[in-house]
Amino acid sequence: MAVTQEQGHVSLKLVVNKETNKVLFAEAGKDFVDVLFSFLTLPLGTIVRLLEKESNIGPVTIGCLNSLYHSVTDLDNCLWNRTFKEILLQPRNSSQDYCNSLKLNIDDSDSKYYVCTDFGSCSCFQLIPYTTTLNCRYGFPLTRTAFSENFCNGFVNAAASFIVTDDLIVMPNSVDYTTFALLQNLGIKSPSSVKEMTVNVNKEKVLDLLKCSLLSKTSLTNLFLEKKPIPERSRFLSFSSEEYSCIKIMLKLVIRKSDGKILYAQGEKDFADLVLSFLTFPLGGVVSKLGGNCSLGSIDGLYKSIADLNDNKYLMSKEAKNRLLDPHLLPQFKLSNKILSMDVLRYSYRYVYANGERILYVQFFKGEYENKSNLKCYEVFPTVDFEGFVKGPAMYVVTDDLVVAPLSPISALNLLNRLNTPFNDLKEKVVTIGLKEVRVHVVLLSILCHTFVFWSFYARLNFTSILSYNFSFYVVVLVQCLNILKASLTSTSALTNGLGRLLTEVKEEK
Template sequence: MTATAKKDNKISLKVMVHKEKNQVVFAEADSSFVDTLFSIMTLPLGTLFRVLEKCSDKNLKTVGCLNNLYQSLVEFPDGYLTDDENKFLMLNPRTSAYDYYDYLEHNIDDTEPTRYFRCPGWLCNRPGASFTTCIDATCIYCGSSMDVEIGDQFEDENEDSVFVSNLATFIVADDLRVMPNTSDFSIRLVCDLGFTDPSHLEERTIDIGREQMVILVKAALLCKNPLTYLVFHNIHPSGGLVNPNLGTSIQHLTSNEEDTKLKKLTLRVSWQKSTSKFLFAEANQDFVDFLFGFLEIPLGTLVGKLMNANTSFECLNNLFASISNMSVGEWMKSQKLKDMLIQPQLVLKYVSENQIFPLNVPNSYEIRYYKPKLYLKAPMDGDGRYIKSPTKFMLTDDLVVTPLSSISVFTMLNKLKVPLNDVEQHAINIGIKEGLKILNAALTSNSTFTDGLLAEIIQKKRRCYSSDKRLGASGWYPLVSGSNHGSSTSATPRLWAGLRVGSGAGNGHASLWACVLGHSSDLVVPGRDQSTWTGPGRRGLVVLPNWMPGYRGCERSNSPLFGYR
């Protein structure tokens, strides 16, 4: 079939609504609407969030903070990249479904059509030579600009529809479950909603253009009833984001991938000790390489392979499950096209070695029908990186990435009125588990590292351990030993903590009484309530700190002096 311009075309969509509740019960759709709806699974996250950021409906708030990550890449200094075309490739990732977009009734992808270029040198135009998708990229053989455009032909052997059978019609529920159009399913759907009186139901017809499709997709990320939002514009979406057990997704992914054998990245996180508030993170080029790689992950890969259809977006989970359960032949046109939706493959074979998520990439990528056969030019350095080494970057909680500047750090701390001695840093190893938590937080909130990493770290910091075991009872516990801490005698002093383990604490959680620096003899310590505590030490320094005991130890911060004995 031949692609035609369809920008102004409208899809007629019949919807069944509940008149009194102003609620869409279901829609009856043909292949044109369902093809477009299914196609969003093939979009890379960077493309999807760039499109949604331009949505004309300002009542729909921004989803997550991947838009900030995308803008950081747009403004990323070219001098930090290993190749001239890296930024273009990272901003414009494509999947194998890209060539099919022109045949959709409404293609929401606003990416410019792919163009291909080769080197003008005749010695470089030989079998096995390179081509690029970025004009003026440097030829790896002679150093010339690759500015000679060459064509790539794509011909879809199918007609009329793209992914689903042309003559098929479908029922689309308000939460984007899609099923073949049968009377038993539609009746069951209405009854499940508690609507048994057909006189309350009414058929309406709405016209769907590209902008309406964008609104529908964005509403699907923010609520559980996107069709109702699309039809009744003055109705605020109900429900909101769901919060499934992300651990299920992590377990699913790591059970299929040997996480322990994969590369680990490092992130250094800084937070305010007194408030446990995230301040900034410091990362090298490898972690930023990985972070920018979020933008190239296809939506179908995110929902299916990475999160096992258990994302924070219920409507996307439903849409993915509908495609997965739809039979080939009767409803889906072919297994190849079905796989293109639920297992989308990146077109360009070069993915950074710091992409720790398992993505589907081809072994090679060549220009079709072009003689001699050319292969995609590698856009990375010999170590498989997009970003030069060694470099350091500063990351904010809402995923703004900039080159690290100590002056900027001090300026930020001054603006936040954070004393320098109230800053704590912690190095974190990032594997698939941690990476998935960061990705999930980036998709759903503006506090990526707080929600994805810091909450768990702070929780660990607030657990108190005695040596290698949890506390079992109230009492005095040694935390530091083996060095002189200012005692006037030669005996080996220890740092002791008085801890009360209550029955409600459970699992050894304790409240702190005091911290004592002293010796092995008993010491009577007056408490804040004038009660008497008996603890170790003869000439001990007693403090009542403002902090909680740290993980496997204590950390002193602005602890007021209580008294001597």
């Protein structure tokens, strides 16, 4: 056996290049691969919290995410209530039902859910993953505890074994991937050039692996041969999206003319909500919406290798694969759904009697999969009409490294003073983000008009009155929002890099 399992750790065999002292690959089984795959289910806010924990590697900073995360702690008076702060600082993993059974689970988020005190008789079917003083829509307190049912037992089949390369490419241990061919592809010409090592992986090692995976393409070498990862400098490439969105946000950018750097942006609550919602996004969903290219260490390769795995042979189910590649969101993250176009969960429930106590368990489903269950499924209704995290109407400022704060004339003056930038080097520009508006061609407009004529004849409508309205047709394409998101992962200048295409005019005027 390549992998042995004992209480509290997993034992792996590594193949190491003796000349370069680099890990070529590891032989891994279910316990290790499940943990590796679970990284994609973690929300970005959870990742930041884990990265700042002490370990052998030490605290790690990823782009602007750390500064964004810490800015939430100073927004107490701007957030609607304490629950919204908890959502941002401890966002719930919507795939807990897959991850709670992992042998080495590093996500320490609470796994409890709360329903109304009259659940079962009440038809609200509202469920929330955070303690709250809110009531359900029929007035009952949402204080009854429910537990996530861990029926999934991880992501990969127990009998399968895998090869994991240094950059976290996961391949099935099968005749299609022979050791001989793999070693040759890695530049090894003789068996005498390699050696075997047996290592133990515990939770602390998993935490360090998460850090290495986000920083480097030599994750196993950094982890097991104690070579501290050096963050790879990635050049930001703007992202083109074909996703349709209804998001339209007006901003005033304050730009330093001498170098074209966006110092900060002023906007209303919708912009602050947009940036804060990044913390709720699961890593796998981010990679998916960025076209498989988040430019974080070994994450893109890990994501692609999961996509290439046969879900019938090596994964527990197609749903398990989709939970990793296109994870769903909790219904409380309404704004997040608009940006990432993700499904929200459904659930079924059952009662279990233990020691005379009636315990409520919930089992989650996504999209098409609820129909495969013999249990009746319910949509999870949000407990409130969730329209964002911060209060409005109000103005907010977001710095280039995504620190979110309430805006006032004095705070803006203090910010400029800290940036040590004279007024004559500043330029303001009003922009619209979230949308790229393109007018529909005349041919398409003609087709639409003929369609109106056809249907107006049958519906006996007055087509002249219809044409009297001033119709404007737009193709709405989400671009800038995802550009800011990607820049937040790879740089400390998310606004400058994410909105760089909007600054041409400013650079020409400096």
